[in-house]
Amino acid sequence: MNGAADAWMRTAFIDVQAELALKLRRATGSINHPGVKGAVNEEHWIDILRAYLPNRYQVDTAIIIDHLGGRSDQMDVVVYDRQYTPTLLDQKSHRYVPAEAVYAVFECKPHIDKAYLTYAGEKAASVRRLARTAVPIVHAGGVTPPRPPFPIMAGLLAAKAEWSDGLGQAFRSHLPTGDGQLDCGCALDHGGFDTHDGTLLVFGPEAGLIRFLFRLLGRLQSLGTVSAIDWNAYAASLDVPVIGAAS
Incomplete structure (x- = not known):
């Protein structure tokens, strides 16, 4: 790509980022009810993800469940x-x-700080602890064995980071680990981050939103398609007695 085309694309995506930042600031400054304010900011992030992720990926607010009754x-x-x-x-x-359908989960907060990192990690862990089923896939060419479920991604989305050094040393030192690990995220005013195979990449604010989106697209692409769900396991969890069966 030549310099002119590269500059045009960068400028266009910087404008998209500035527009989202303005919407988040407007919601924060004009809405007094915390619950409504949070819901509006979530919708702004959902709109961005829906706009840039392929149609095979659905994006919504939701509760995740499993066949054992976990939520x-x-x-x-x-x-x-x-x-x-x-x-x-x-x-x-x-x-x-259903947990089997989930690729990634994100928390949306007004800013990134220690408390929100911990909170987002706890929310991510509540998803990753759920049980997931997998069954063979029947297709025209035969039967494909069950695919083991892949790790569910988790992250945090915000308008900014609260530390004086942005996504610097303090941010790095407070990132959750284990079941609560945050794989990627974006703080519009300070950039974003992406963790993969134990390596943390932090990138700056210029075109930070689209860097985050492109890296998220790459991660989703690498996961492939979700495992085939075992609906019989969900049916069994209802504990409804069978009236009878034909002999």
Whole structure:
């Protein structure tokens, strides 16, 4: 790509980032009710992800469930498969998503600090602790063995970081580990981060939003397609007696 084309694309995406930042500031400054303010900011992030992720990925607020009756906390943003896995018990914007369908979860907060990193890590762990099933896939060419579920990604989305050095040493020292690990995220005014195979990459604020989105696209692409869900396991969890069976 030549310099002129490169500059044009960078400028265009910087404008998209500036527009999102303005929307987040407007919501923060003009809405007094904390719950409504949070919901509006979540919708702004959801709109961005829906705009830039392929249609195979659905993006919503949701609770994640498993076939054993386990439930996650309410997740601000869930990236999941809708082509092969339906949501359950939808009521307006409230829905349950089977754990097998989930690619990634994100928390949306006004800023990134120690408390919100810890909180986002706890929310991520509530998803990763859920049980996931997998069954063989039957297709025209035969049967493909069950695919082991891949690790669910988790992250944090915000307008800025609260530390004086942005996503610097203090941020790095407070990133959760284990089941609560945060793989990637974005703080519009300070850039973003991406953790992969134990290596943390932090990038600056210029075009930080689109860097985050492109890296998220790459990570999603590397995961492939979700495992085929075992609906019989979900049916068995209902504990409904079988009336009878034909001999």
